[in-house]
Amino acid sequence: MKVTIKSLWNTVSAWHWDVNEECCGICRMAFDGCCVDCKIPGDDCPPVWGVCNHAFHMHCILKWLNANELQQCPMCRSEWRFKSDEK
């Protein structure tokens, strides 16, 4: 008996941000979703990491940094610097 696969093997997958936490520490929305201001998940609303290894929605942390003079991570109060440059 022979099995021939015609055309394609259609598969299904889901994407997932490679983040340790489920959801953003600021807006409490899932990273796989999007922040409160966004509607479309994915590239339009990516997470960002600080050097302290805490991740937030990019929009959320930018809002936070704009609103607070102290440039601190909202989780650990250490100075906020984006990690992405190093990666």
Place this chain on the structure above:
Amino acid sequence: MVQQNNKEQQESSLLIWEKIVSIFSIPSQNEILNYKQQSQNNIENNLKPLFNNVRLYKLESLVLDWYFESIKKYFKSTLSNEFWKFFNNVNLAELDSSKTSGRELKFINHQFALSISLLHKVFSYFKFNLFLFYELLFKNESYNFNFLIKKLQDLLITNIMHTTNQQTKYFNTILFMFFERDFISFTKSFYHSKKQILNKEEKNDGKDFKLKVQQEYSDGEIEEEEEKEEEEEEEEVSKSYIMMEMSFEDSITDINIKEDSFMDLCKKLQDLNFIVISEEIFTQILFKKVFEYIETRCKGVFEKRFLKSILEWADQVIFKWLGMILLSSTKNNNNNLFDEDEDENSLKIFNQWKTRLEFSIYENYSQQRISELFDMIVQYPDSLPSFEDLSICFQKIPIEKTMITNLKRVLHNRLLHPGANTSDIITQYISTIHAMSIIDPSGMVMDKVGKPIREYLSQREDTIRCIISSFTDETNEIYQELCDYDPQDDDYLNSFMQNGASGGDLYVDEGDNFSNDDFKIWNPNKIDGSGSGSGSGNSNGGNNNNNIKKKDTISHLVNIYDSIDLFINEYRSMLSDRLLSVVDFDLDKEIKNVELLKLRFGDTILFNCEIMIKDMADSKRLNTQIKNSNNELKEFETLILSQLFWPTLKGDEFKYPKSIQEKMNLYSKEYERIKTPRQLIWKQHLGLVDLDLEIGSGNIQSFQVSPIHATLIMLFETNNDNDDDEDDEKELTLEYLSNQLGISKELARKKLIFWLNNQIIRETSHETYQIINKEKEEKKQKQQQIENPDQDIDESSSDDEDNMVVVEEEEEEKSTSAKEKEEQMRVVESFIIGMLINFKTLPLERIHSMLTMFNSEVYTSSIQELKAFLCNLTNEEKIEMVGNDYKIKK
């Protein structure tokens, strides 16, 4: 002196009295019948002085009383007998208009006419005498002659017709039969004259005119054998009506002759005040006729308007006849001495009866229609005309209540039972909505009628699915409505959204606008719903004056459930099913659908669906990108989902075939390279595989299966490329299969069923499976046949089954809400198990109360739902039931 005067007076008054008595004592029957009015001379010379004397001695009232008393005696003792003698030969007790033969009827009617003329003669005799009394005695006093006549009439009726109950009954029967028969012959002569007119006109003006006339007396009131027009049903109806009439043997000429005598009789009856007294009889006859007419013409025929033609018919037939009887006195009574306001009076009565009859036509017609409402709704929109008729009745007479109860009952009996398809119920529901909006634009009736349907539908599990598929089916009228929907049109839904949507904060803005302006111009609905036009319900919703918010079909359907979320969730899961399981779906169509739904239900609520569709487009783009960058992935495609926006996709994990797994890993790497820091999570149970099975040589079967089925069958593949016939097919045990796939034995067995059903593999021995190689078996059989040629071989059966492809068995068809419920219960499962371990045994009520006490956040189910769930657990052999208590199964 005074005494003597008194005595003289007494004597003379006695004299007068005797004289009066001698003149006015009741004469014999013959004398009455042959009685001629007394000459004016006689009155002047004899009676006038006598009555002057009566007045002088103030004997007026005494004389009058005496006279009435003697009349009464005469009526009772003599005339009554005379009257009933006419009917001696008739068996009155068994009289029944429907059973009596025509001849008997004729006889009775004849006797009736004679008896009435007798009564009338007697009556006029007394009437004249009373008139004399009146003229000579009371003329100048405020005494009303009509009062005297009335008294005489009453005496006649009470003493002759109504002496006993039985006589009253008999008399009414006779009257009924007489007038019914007359009415029938009248209608017949009416049709006949119509026909004659028509024929004449036809001769004169040719066919064109005939058609015109026909239109005038529309809807086949003219019975015509030569009618060549197609309207067959129409003809049938009119024919049947004619047949009904013909069954009474009475020739048309007969009636024409009779007409005058009939009029005379009517006049007599009118004089005797019989007609007004026997109103009930007329009402009976006419109501009966109206009912028969409406029933024969309208029953079961819904695609024509009847009401107008019925009213026309009533005008031309019933009212004409009634007018003939009631207004008979007006025609030739101009020279009548007595009654001045008689005309006016009878006209008044005539008009009263006319309105009552018109009312009864509406009532009868609507009754007829209401009894057929269900069929009318089934035939909607063909039955539109009858609904329009009914809407006119609805405005005229209060039929709301009967309509609602009747429709509810019939819907309950004929529609809302387990035998009806959900889709049929929904179709019928939609038709009902349309139909009721014609009858009652305010929607009040629909609210009440629709309630049981909604309740029933909400209990059916596949209702949402049916509705949603009608939303997306282009041929469906609901889809059309969705397309035609203009959001400016209707603010009803906005308010609905506010109440219905759970994500309340999203609607605050809309809500503010809504409540600020609207409460000031609020007008309550008129109860009778006459505020808007009677016709088609498409009233302009944008107009503020129109206070009736038209609920359209969709909102009625959505209203079946408390919230719109349910619908959207179901739509989402159906959409995801379509997107995931159909290879060549029409994405443009799905986009259009989502856009339409967005327009209707608002953007936010359909947001998930939009993302789902976007995922499809995005993955297509990424697939091409990856294909171009890596040659090895040319034959590989994947859908990449934004997991959170799709319904929960659950399935069994298993090991893919190596070749595919390698590709998947490669793809993941490629993806991670392009989209860092994103990763892919494979949904192994989803997807579709098109494959060909080649068993033996040249026997190829195609299947489209899920990955797990594909992987399963691939295990049976023989690696031998030589295509050696001698090579036997693999025999694989269940254990081997489940190990290879990394799944449980039960699951493997379940998945094998598909291939077993399709006759690709068979169970050779217990838990051992093998591909069925028909070619080889046939060969073997042939060999056997050669060896023992006597053996019978049943070949036909195996041939038949060759092409049969059994559709993959559906996972249990539960709607998502039911699945969600079970998900929810699964959460508390461990809690229940823990409880049972600690307490050994617990009754249902205890479990329920403990769950509500300790797990109130997760546990919101009712006790019935818990019972159902525990039943599931019992079936899964996790717990068992002992008496009324549950305990852990050991």
